[in-house]
Amino acid sequence: MTKEPKDLQDVGSKPDGSSLWRHRDFMLLWSGQTVSEMGSAVTQIALPLVAVIALNASTFEVGLLAAAGTLAFALIALPAGAWVDGGSKRSIMIVCNILRLVIIGSIPVAAAFGVLTMAQLYIVALAAGVCTVFFDVAYQSYLPSLMSAEHLMGANGKLGTTQAFAQLGGPSLGGGLVGAFGAAGAMAVDALSYVVSVLSIFGIRKREDPPKPRTDESLRRRIAEGLRFVIGHSVLRKVVACTGVANLFSGMSWSLAMVFLVRELHVSPALTGLVMAGGAVGGIAGGALAGRLAKKIGSARIIWVSVLVFGAPQVVVAFAWPGWGVLLAPLGWAIAYFAGMVYNVAQLSYRQSVTPPELMGRMNAAVRWVVWGTMPLGGVLGGLLGTLIGVRPTLMLALIGSWAAGWFVFFSPFRHMRDIPESVPEPATP
Known part of the structure; x- marks a missing residue:
């Protein structure tokens, strides 16, 4: 069991909602993730629309694009867990979001210069999926080091609410942004959302305990x-x-x-x-x-x-x-x-x-x-x-x-x- 962080002890040990609202590090993590989730929900609408509207993709090509976005979970989820346990989860989250900023941001840039192709969309979907796998595993593993076990239920509930809210409002927001700025322009919103997430994670004060070196074991083991x-x-x-x-x-x-x-x-x-x-x-x-x-x-x-x-x-x-x-x-x-x-x-x-x-x-x-x-x-x-x-x-x-x-x-x-x-x-x- 993880020890209760000092900043949470200051607000009381009862696992009520008010203590989480005063937990500075959790609020930074939650606020950054809220913006990032909304941006990702926009991309779920905008990415296939880029393929259909800008590149006149076929139904089969759009289906392949959807598959490319989820392929990473089947391919690298297991080794991702081993790598996350061997490194700093906070650093992995920051690196993943910086990479997603560059990967997603490449689409509106390529569209602006008229060089966007379906091949790039496939690569973007797959590469962003890889970053998402690492981020999600690190994210769920990082939370217990941020607070005591008695607050996990409330914290996970708030994070789950954010995901559900993004599913509700993200498609509507994405449709509006596509109408205002075009499908490729709407994806710039998702790219910028990762900037907010990175800054929020940087602001977290509590540091996790460094992982113990495991040089005696192979990745498979x-x-x-x-x-x-x-x-x-x-x-x-x-x-x-x-x-x-x-x-x-x-x-x-x-x-x-x-x-x-x-x-x-x-x-x-x-x-x-x-x-x-x-x-x-x-x-x-x-x-x-x-x-x-x-x-x-x-x-x-x-x-x-x-x-x-x-x-x-x-x-x-x-x-x-x-x-x-x-x-x-x-x-x-x-x-x-x-x-x-x-x-x-x-x-x-x-x-x-x-x-x-x-x-x-x-x-x-x-x-x-x-x-x-x-x-x-x-x-x-x-x-x-x-x-x-x-x-x-x-x-x-x-x-x-x-x-x-x-x-x-x-x-x-x-x-x-x-x-x-x-x-x-x-x-x-x-």
Whole structure:
């Protein structure tokens, strides 16, 4: 367990929201990440629009561009965890954001000189994805060194709220910027957002303990050590199974979302974004209330309650019908986002509290490698089953499967615990 930083002791040791608002280092990290998340959400809209509008890309080329942005998670997540554990997480975050500033900023520069190509977009998507992998692993591993374990739930909740808010407001902001400055010009906003993030991280006063040198082990052995820790930990293993299965079925449902709205519910393409935004509202509420719910229900119990109880009504999406019945779709997705955000905040806080600091990066990388790896498979299964048995039955199956993943964490020690103990014995790994 990490020691409580002195600047947090000054404001009191109770894990309430007001103490985090007065935690200078966390507020710097949070504010910088908020700006960066909004910029990244703009790029999610602007990058494919650059390909379509400026370069007249085909549907297949746009699909390859989307794949290039996520390929890095499958390729380098595991070695990224080992490298993060062997270096300064704060320095890695700064370097990654400087590199993303240059990489993303190259697009509006190339467009201005008339030399932009699809090859450059592919390289930018892949290179920015690599930086994102390293930043995200370092980011999740750095937070426990910034504050005590009792404040992790509240801190992760605020960071989760930022992500959900970016998902809600980012596309609208991106559309407005594209209309005002063009698709390439809008990407300059994302590039500048990394400047704010870098300055915020530079302003953090607390320094993490330097990592112990590990010159006696190969990279492969260090990666294997992180995997063994996750697989050998009886509770973490259940958390990974729950998250991975839930992401598999979520990938199925989201792959069918647009088809369901347009072809089954007859929603106009112009309104589909508004309907999908309903889910982000649930995510914002989940991030804002995760800490309070954990205190009321229990920081351990909330992990399975969030999925099996809060998430159960999400199946109403599959019962939506044209007309006013369309409202069941954003309602169900908002419930799913709410339950998912509360679960993610709780399980991430647990993972951070039970992992030794020297394994933090590899643990986060190993978990992310597994649970993100199931999402593309879910998309393929969704398209296949949607063709074979129909969109609505497949969507119902996906929603039920996502909810049923919660039984993995129910049949674990969490079922007999109310709160996560402050000191958790380190499990033996095989």
